[in-house]
Amino acid sequence: MAKQAKSTWNGFSLKPRREMPEGLWTKCPACEHMLYKTEVDKNLNVCPECDYHFRVSAEVRIQYLVDEGSFQEIRADMTSNDPLDFKFRGTTYKQRIAADEEKSGAKEAMRIGKAFIRGRAVMLGVMEPNFLMGSMGYVVGEKFALAAEKAIEDRLPLVVVCCSGGARMHEGVVSLGQMAKTSAALAKLDSAGGLYIAVLTDPTTGGVTASFAMLGDCLIAEPKAMIGFAGRRTIAETIKVELPEDFQTAEFMLEHGFVDMIVHRKDLRTEIARVIDYCQRRK
Numbered sequence: 607m608a609k610q611a612k613s614t615w616n617g618f619s620l621k622p623r624r625e626m627p628e629g630l631w632t633k634c635p636a637c638e639h640m641l642y643k644t645e646v647d648k649n650l651n652v653c654p655e656c657d658y659h660f661r662v663s664a665e666v667r668i669q670y671l672v673d674e675g676s677f678q679e680i681r682a683d684m685t686s687n688d689p690l691d692f693k694f695r696g697t698t699y700k701q702r703i704a705a706d707e708e709k710s711g712a713k714e715a716m717r718i719g720k721a722f723i724r725g726r727a728v729m730l731g732v733m734e735p736n737f738l739m740g741s742m743g744y745v746v747g748e749k750f751a752l753a754a755e756k757a758i759e760d761r762l763p764l765v766v767v768c769c770s771g772g773a774r775m776h777e778g779v780v781s782l783g784q785m786a787k788t789s790a791a792l793a794k795l796d797s798a799g800g801l802y803i804a805v806l807t808d809p810t811t812g813g814v815t816a817s818f819a820m821l822g823d824c825l826i827a828e829p830k831a832m833i834g835f836a837g838r839r840t841i842a843e844t845i846k847v848e849l850p851e852d853f854q855t856a857e858f859m860l861e862h863g864f865v866d867m868i869v870h871r872k873d874l875r876t877e878i879a880r881v882i883d884y885c886q887r888r889k
């Protein structure tokens with residue numbers, strides 16, 4: 607992009623000459639450039655200036671990942687109930703669910719279904735960051751386990767795109783139970799000789815990292831994705847050490863052997879297809 611255009615944008619953001627329709631521009635949180643939203647959309651929601659990968663909804667993620675129109679969703683109707691009658695700072699869990707449903711159009715933080723990725727049939731799970739920050743409660747755990755079961759039944763590779771703030775506090779111990787359930791489902795898939803590819807996107811944290819996100823036969827991360835269990839500050843304050851600048855980034859994880867590869871969003875489809883072919887050849 608031309609330098610002149612950039613300064614015009616910066617100038618524009620400080621001193622607008624005319625009214626721009628709301629939502630036409632967006633600011634890259636990494637390089638702070640003002641970006642034309644259409645350009646970012648065309649670039650798979652990746653910053654054209656610095657390659658920052660924006661967070662995307664489950665709907666958009668599915669569009670990017672699967673062969674056009676091939677996603678056949680199952681159990682789209684599953685919704686959370688409120689096992690603990692939970693209330694936090696004056697807001698009930700039910701109110702939070704209703705608000706996020708309205709905001710995101712999603713019914714829960716995970717969608718599952720069969721799809722094709724570059725012609726390879728897969729069982730796909732995609733997390734929804736716009737619904738209670740992709741947190742895992744009963745429905746997410748149940749859908750994940752169902753997807754793993756279907757993968758065994760239909761002998762399909764399981765591909766799950768993780769994006770989550772962790773276990774859902776609104777469901778307390780019920781949400782923690784999902785860590786065991788999803789891990790057990792993956793143990794069954796493994797015994798059946800199935801393949802599980804986990805795609806870790808920004809952010810993958812907490813109880814999701816401590817269960818299904820890290821249990822992939824192949825762990826693929828998007829560049830600069832934040833991947834971790836506890837938050838950076840909690841760790842620093844607990845063990846009293848200064849943490850490196852790039853701590854909990856995909857790059858740090860790769861260097862320390864926690865992920866297998868970092869793949870740019872534009873190459874994800876191709877890489878997943880390649881891993882599937884490689885693993886199926888080896889059987």
Ligand SMILES: [Zn+2]
Pocket residue numbers: 634635636637638639653654655656657658
């Ligand atoms: Zn940027």
